[in-house]
Amino acid sequence: MNPLRQQFEQRLAQTGGTVAALADLDSLLTGRVFVSAHPVCRSWAARATCQDPREADVALTGCDAMIAETGTVVVFSGPVESRLSTLTAPTHVVLGSEAQLSPDMETVFERFADRLRPGASPASLMFITGPSRTTDIEKTLVLGVHGPKKLVFVFMEDGSGAG
Template sequence: MKDGRSGEVSARETVLAGIRRSLGVTGGEAPRRFEVERRLAEAPAGIVPQRGQGDLPARVATFRAEAERAQATVAEAAALNDVPAEVARFLREANCPATVRMGTDPRLAALPWPATALDVSIGPSDGRDLNAVSMALVGIAETGTLALVSGADNPTTLNFLPDNAIVVVRREDVVADYEAAFARLRAVYGKGGAPRALNFITGPSRSADIEQTLLLGAHGPRRLHIVIAG
């Protein structure tokens, strides 16, 4: 019974039976099933911290302060159309090549990149790109966290392989807390649905594994630059 598919089916039954034996249940009890279905359907929120709450200006201020606390840099652009100039400025001042890699997000594609000296290429990263630009689903004020979703618009590899991750978040997309981010996610993917990858990102990559010394740029980006636009 240890080999092949039948073995796995039997392991499933054994594990579930072991759980039920210990809990003293059969798995068929209607009240238990009802309780589980209700929780999955209702997804109660629990304790939500005050920190991220407030009107849009307050949320943006908290988001910015918390992201900077996590060693991200943050710039604000008056409009989405100002984003390419801000990206060019950031790369110039960081002394980085004027190249960026991005996905097919129509909101990014519509921006005036040709007005800058930036060399823009489209697609996921194979590890050779120094700079990436992505668009976040939302920014979360509570902890200065960006939420990004996988797909051709904003490929996941762009969040991790390049040295410099530049992420654009629309001002109106700065939400208070994780729960608000999940509400936005469900609006796109439906209740119970999810993208292949949902990345919550708070600051640039880091490690403290050597004598508890905090070092930025472990395996992911060395810099995370956030542009709040609009």
């Protein structure tokens, strides 16, 4: 397996997120499903049963990059709505491909330097590391406060190939 992918999957799992195989994506889309207009989600557009991410049980979105060091999903705001669809549904399923992996946050900033110039940058750049969490009550971990309780990442490529 691609070593960056391996690190990403392992560290995402440590944050409480999960990785699912593309073949299992179908079974994740249950209840009120919101599907983002992101091109990567096009094949699942017909599965949408809900047009407003505020009311969805499951939101399927794409992403702009992933960070292996921290198991982080990076999403830019833009013409395809992403600020709510990655936040309000109890389950967030993210689609991405291996080519989007960066070793660390520095590399992401370098890769997207052009899109981050003053005046050209998206309103928001989100680094999502696992499900929404709190340990405010007696340091007990509780997932799903204001953001998703479940974060599932799905690679477009099957990971068994030699990387």
